[in-house]
Amino acid sequence: MMCWRRQRESFSSWVLILVLFALREIQTAHHKHEMKFTIVVNSQVLLDHIAVALIDDIFWGSYDKSNHQFSVKAAWISEALGMNLTEEIQHLVLDHERGYQFFIHHLTTNDTNTERNHTLQIRFDCELDGGIQLSSLAKYGLDGEDLIEIEGLDGQWVVLNPRAHNFKYIAESPFWTKVRKYYNKRYCVEVMQRILGKSSMKENVPPKVYVSRQDFPNGTIRFYCTATGFYPPSILLQWKKGIDDAVWGKESSSGTLPNSDDTFYVRISLEIPLGDTGTGYACVVDHSQLETPTVYPVPEKPSKRNLWSIALSILAAIVMISCFVVFTKWKRKKAGTTSQTQLEGHFPSATSTIPLQ
Known part of the structure; x- marks a missing residue:
């Protein structure tokens, strides 16, 4: 009896803790x-x-x-x-x-x-x-x-x-x-x-963050940091370079905008000065649903070697797909020819001579 009472008190305590935790979350x-x-x-x-x-x-x-x-x-x-x-x-x-x-x-x-x-x-x-x-x-x-x-x-x-x-x-x-x-x-x-x-x-959601870069022919480099799907709407996005380096450039922001599902969206961009290689940059995002401000590095510019590798990979994929298409058409055509030959072997043509009895 005493054991059952202790178990019931323990169970009640856990229920109370769960209820208080749920209320606190709300x-x-x-x-x-x-x-x-x-x-x-x-x-x-x-x-x-x-x-x-x-x-x-x-x-x-x-x-x-x-x-x-x-x-x-x-x-x-x-x-x-x-x-x-x-x-x-x-x-x-x-x-x-x-x-x-x-x-x-x-x-x-x-x-x-x-x-x-x-x-x-x-x-x-x-x-x-x-x-x-x-x-x-x-x-x-x-x-x-x-x-x-x-x-x-x-x-x-x-x-x-x-x-x-x-x-x-x-x-x-x-x-x-x-x-x-x-x-x-x-x-x-x-x-x-x-x-x-x-x-x-009341269901708070952390942001999904996407960081990208765009290199222009004139040497201009622009970074983009997009946070979307978050709630509540209060959020902070900022650019960072290295550990203590100051960030210079032309910054712009879309402002915090609502999505159709009652979450929010914001996008910031940074155009860095000419001559800057764009290495070491990151977007720092701070939101109530993130345990700490999170750092999202900007991707580095692909090297010429990497670009050639990507181009060759794409070309190889195109060649393989083309070969597969040609092979499939040839196989279907061959299968159709074989079927026609087999039919002609079983049934005489209209011009064939029928032997007389």
Whole structure:
């Protein structure tokens, strides 16, 4: 009995360890949730209202004034959010349309051109790392100019444009401070956690890296380093020469771009100065799913001897394939001739004389 109890306690301990490990794997990644709103108003008439929501730069939901519906990317996202939260977001976006109109009217009271269109831009975001909130941001802009922003739940509003001075006193009131913190918790953090809880977004993937070089007739040498299929999108690629040698040359980057499978892609290139042989270079890749920054050497330029070997190998392969094709055709032709001869031996031709009885 005591032995069985010890075994059960040991088994329970292992189960607990496995569960904690699984939760840690899900929660350790760094994630960012962004919501961006664009509102266009003319003479207190709402002309347009567009909203997009992204997690780690991956689009998951949007709102368009034309249909007055907040739409999600896939059905499983609605299931992850639940009916109550989905309806809350829908009503929230609709209810705020009138508030946005009032806000724009308040900011443009002294505008003499009453027929002018005004565009309000709002951005909210929050970041999590290991389930712990790192930061949050609320930022407002009008007609392409920054107005006011606040970083952190307990931060201070910073006025970026004189137009927003009066709004600062409203935003700092206890009521709106409480509303802002609730919105951050409910619609930024909780929404992100629910979606990540049922999404492949939480499955972190290391990058696949490809390094190549291109030698031009004028002596220019260019290197390429491509990382693809990785998640999360945060990644660092840089060139290295030797151990401590500085790298000189013309660098360019594609920037981090999304793939169709919700992973990411980035490519950097380096054009080295004329006269540099291009030896000793490597691409260093640092990503959260790599234990340490990994070094990928740039391939050396093939020597003329190697080029001749490659050319001869290709030529030999072509000759062998040609011989095989010719032999196959000859064999088929020979087989057809043999069959025809055998048939003629069994059956007399139309011109053959049949002996009389």
